[in-house]
Amino acid sequence: MPTHLHFGEEDLLKCRFAVSPLWETQEAVRTLNRPARHGYHAHWLRRIRAAAAGLDLAPLWLLMPQRGHTPDWLGPPPIGPAATFEEEIEAVRSADPEAAREDTALSLADTPGALESPEGRALLADPARMIRELTDLMEQAWHTLIEPDWPRLRALLEADIAFHSRRLAEVGLGGLLPEIDRRFGWNARTLTVERGGEHERHLGGQGLVLMPSVFSWPDVISGFEPPWQPTVAYPARGIGGLWAEPGERTPDALVRLLGRGRAAVLTALDDPATTSALAHRLRLAPSSVSAHLAALRDAGLLTSRRYGHQVLYERTPLGMALASGGG
Structure with missing residues (x-):
């Protein structure tokens, strides 16, 4: 079932590209637990296997259902076009505990039995501690999984943005979006994204963030509930030869x-x-x-x-x- 994102006139002026080291960290954690994503990353997986074994990623995996909602507070849309991981993780660390609790409960509900599990109940019982511990774990994952290769990853992501920015100047937004990914469709100021789950949102003047990603391959990920800015992550160009x-x-x-x-x-x-x-x-x-x-x-x-x-x-x-x- 598709996602429909409806643009108003103001939204057309507020579309931007962004790169997020926090997002790549979250998706790298997810990739470790998703064999279907391993194809392009076999070399990376072999190289980081020993270091990754020292991380207890189970608390993060609990909030990454096979189909469904991952908490927006844990991986929010990029706060700027070139934010550092340190800037992004501090924004996560300052999440509102009650809002994070509600968001986490939505995610746990999408994994059968997770809400009633001891681990799920512990997360919801003390949301301030949950934020602190999961943020620390995400920071460990960054240093272990992503930071050593970030210059290489960032170069690939920035090259994707440079290419698509040129195409935006040549064909406009309506022509560009279907080129970015075959699952994107554009008609009557509505972006349709063919993906699992159904979602509909009027952008309401916030515009859209388009975010190339290395580790989200082969998935297109869209969403973020209000008040988060609507964001679509798509597989970056050139990842076949990345490693x-x-x-x-x-x-x-x-x-x-x-x-x-x-x-x-x-x-x-x-x-x-x-x-x-x-x-x-x-x-x-x-x-x-x-x-x-x-x-x-x-x-x-x-x-x-x-x-x-x-x-x-x-x-x-x-x-x-x-x-x-x-x-």
């Missing part, structure tokens, strides 16, 4: 032509990325990556453009042809 190691991606012929470092940089740019993100991904010094980027740009294989406070590099058509034809 590939540099040596697995660089053709030998390209190495012979450009040298290993420059070939690795060119091959890694399936999506636009910053110098720091490439350095983290390729495990090279930022100064070396910067020199390779400059050489590739001077050779006409890359272009660069500013996105906020960062510079994103991407392949030109010649660079694309060379990278794809090297194998």
Whole structure:
């Protein structure tokens, strides 16, 4: 059954993209408990298995039903276009206990037996303690699961936003939304999202947050009850090659032509990325990556453009042809 989000004139002016490290943390926790999500993340799962085993994620999983409501207070919509995890987790930590209790009860009701379980009753009996303990656990999950790879993840998410922002300028909101995901439909100022469950909401001047996500794949997630801002999370572009190691991606012929470092940089740019993100991904010094980027740009294989406070590099058509034809 679909979700219908109805736009008024003011809503059309208040749509924005956002990236949320808190959201990625929550969805990474969910992914650990969802084998159907493991396909693109097998390399990550193998690498973090030992560290993840030291986390007791059962209290969070209890509030992540297979179908149904996850508490909005625990993973609210992004508070800004580039909020840090520390800023987002502090907003969660300051949640109103009574509102959090009601929200948590809705979530527990979607898992058979959870409301009556000792764990569920303990959460509802002391909501202030629940907020404190679950927030601490989410923070531990961030440091263990996401923070080490955040530069790589953020670069992919920002590249998705850069791509879709260009398309927004070219085709407008009504043309963009169906392009973002095949489950999005747009008709008469209504966004229809084909997903489990039925939901209908008039945006009421709040607009819509569009949020690419790495760990929500393959799901599209929409909702957030008032007063939360309506948000739709969708799988980011390019996650198929996210966890590939540099040596697995660089053709030998390209190495012979450009040298290993420059070939690795060119091959890694399936999506636009910053110098720091490439350095983290390729495990090279930022100064070396910067020199390779400059050489590739001077050779006409890359272009660069500013996105906020960062510079994103991407392949030109010649660079694309060379990278794809090297194998």
